Amino acid sequence: MKNSRLRALVVKEFKQTLRDKITLAILLVMPIVELFIIGFAVNMDIKHVWTAVFDQSRSQDSREMIRSFTSSNYFDIKLYANSVNEVNEAVQAGYAKIGVIIPSDYASKIHGGRNTKLQVIVDATDSLSANSAMAAAQTLGILKSNELLRQQAMRHGINLSGQLVEMRTKLWYNPDFVTSWYMIPGIMGLLLSISLITLMGMAIVREAEQGTLEQLLVTPMQAWELLLSKICPYIIIGYLQIVLSLVIGMIFFDMPFVGSLPLFMLLTFFYVVSDLAFGIMISTFSDNQLQALQLSTFIILPSVMLSGFIFPIESMPKFFQFLSWTFPVTFYNDLARQIILKGGGMEYVWDDVVALCIFIAVVFTSSVVKFKKKFVP
Secondary structure, eight states: OHHHHHHHHHHHHHHHHHHOHHHHHHHHHHHHHHHHIIIIIOOSSOOOEEEEEEESSOSHHHHHHHHHHHHTSSEEEEEEOSSHHHHHHHHHHTSOSEEEEEOTTHHHHHHTTOOEEEEEEEETTSHHHHHHHHHHHHHHHHHHHHHHHHHHHHHHSOOOOSOSEEEEEEEESOTTOOHHHHHHHHHHHHHHHHHHHHHHHHHHHHHHHHTHHHHHHTSSOOHHHHHHHHHHHHHHHHHHHHHHHHHHHHHHSOOOOOSOHHHHHHHHHHHHHHHHHHHHHHHHTOSSHHHHHHHHHHHHHHHHHHTTSSSOGGGSOHHHHHHHTTSHHHHHHHHHHHHHHHOOOHHHHHHHHHHHHHHHHHHHHHHHHHHHHHHOO
16 A cells, blocks of 8 residues: 555655656756766867967077967967057957967077067966966977977087977966966856856745735836845845955955956846846746746856856857856956956956946847746736
């Protein structure tokens, strides 16, 4: 008798799960999505690092040196600069992670068998990418030196020794490779994403389950006003999380704050609202709090891996790079690291702010429309 009751309960629960289409879809789709992301996008072998080059020599030899960089697949030349300042600006703006400056006497020195030094500027805010790029650049210097020494020996019959091409690296922003400095701004964005999307997604559904949402809908308040009133308390919660994270990072991990704190706090507002708009969108697709939690998890997990929080976006396949732009945390990570670690101003983060504003406009407007169709009679 007990076994038959147990079987009946199991069958009933299984049928209930099958009827819950959203839950069933998430359970089936989530493993597939996560495996594809981990298999294709997550890559510890950092390649295709964005690079800016200033070739002062402009010779056949310097062009061969640049080809050595590109053929290694570790460096993608994004900018051929016309000055050292242009290289510095590209690294500061995040358009390039590596800046390579070839001296004007490069060709004459290597043909004369003398040592020549290439300056390699490394954006060390991302210690993983910086370490990989430094090692690849040093290896290129050694390989190029050995090739030139063999050519000299064949041409002149003289066996030379030493390193003709030397890479002199300059580490910017995080010269000691303190991993926590790079991780903390990303963790702040991640914490906001987890808490705000989940809480906002469940809040409206909870009121619908309790019947209090219907009482609000019979008032003269418009749908967008109702949703805006729901957002405001969570904005305060988001700012409290940011302040606590900054205090902990700066006191316990000695993280520097190089840029403008008022600017950072102002621009954080757009990210907080974008997360809350995401949460509202989730609530309009959910019938209960469990579904809202499941949908939030389904959104948050890919955003963690594709946002550049741990793995550089430029090392991912193009499809996943485009997919990463659909998550607001991607833009906030760039914004936070630019202001906190690099001291960048609005001129370096305006594109991230514009992207967040577009996201808010599209998602919040869509949420209002979907909310009216679902809840407003």
